[in-house]
Amino acid sequence: MRELGGxxxxxxxxxxxxxxxxxxxxxxxxxxxxxxRVASMxxxxxxxxxxxxxxLHYCLNVVCGEPGExxxxxxxxxxxxxxxxxxxxxxxxxxxxxxxxxxxxPARLCAxxxxxxxxDGASLLAGELHLAAGEPVADDEVARGxxxxxxxxxxxxxxxxxxxxxxxxxxxxxxxxx
DNA sequence: GACTCGATCGGCT
DNA sequence: GCCGATCGAGTCT
Numbered sequence: 001m002r003e004l005g006g007x008x009x010x011x012x013x014x015x016x017x018x019x020x021x022x023x024x025x026x027x028x029x030x031x032x033x034x035x036x037r038v039a040s041m042x043x044x045x046x047x048x049x050x051x052x053x054x055x056l057h058y059c060l061n062v063v064c065g066e067p068g069e070x071x072x073x074x075x076x077x078x079x080x081x082x083x084x085x086x087x088x089x090x091x092x093x094x095x096x097x098x099x100x101x102x103x104x105x106p107a108r109l110c111a112x113x114x115x116x117x118x119x120d121g122a123s124l125l126a127g128e129l130h131l132a133a134g135e136p137v138a139d140d141e142v143a144r145g146x147x148x149x150x151x152x153x154x155x156x157x158x159x160x161x162x163x164x165x166x167x168x169x170x171x172x173x174x175x176x177x178x
Numbered sequence: 179g180a181c182t183c184g185a186t187c188g189g190c191t
Numbered sequence: 192g193c194c195g196a197t198c199g200a201g202t203c204t
Contacts, residue, residue: 055197
């Protein structure tokens, strides 16, 4: 849930990826890296970790576990529950978004919720950006597969740590089968 | 101090 | 399906 100027923008998360900390080569905390950029990923669970990538995109993670674990979940896609028009405007879309276009992809999700570095390290338990428990999802509704864009990570690149609602239309590309 | 490349997206072919 | 954009963190010298 994103609160922006009194308006509520609500996304239901439909796709995420897990990053397991120092032993996960695809993780920014691989090998115990403690640099300024990843500092917030070492915070305790419930904090946001926002980073800038490719010179023009932001990605939003939810930090997990105890302080010092360095584990997080990347939010890859969501479907609009409320505030879709505002989110489309934030995305700069002049037309009604097609399925998957509004927040289907980590950088799109950040753009739709106006997330940038100012929210890096912020608490997600309260405040203008926060997580709320949603409907429970049965195990057989969840498709899983290898993560995206981490081919450099060797063996860890093949770990099935990407999770999405099976057959959901808002998930990011490349679409997870199932 | 300089160089390399990335947890991406959108436009063009 | 392929490729360029764009910049800062990380790494090496």
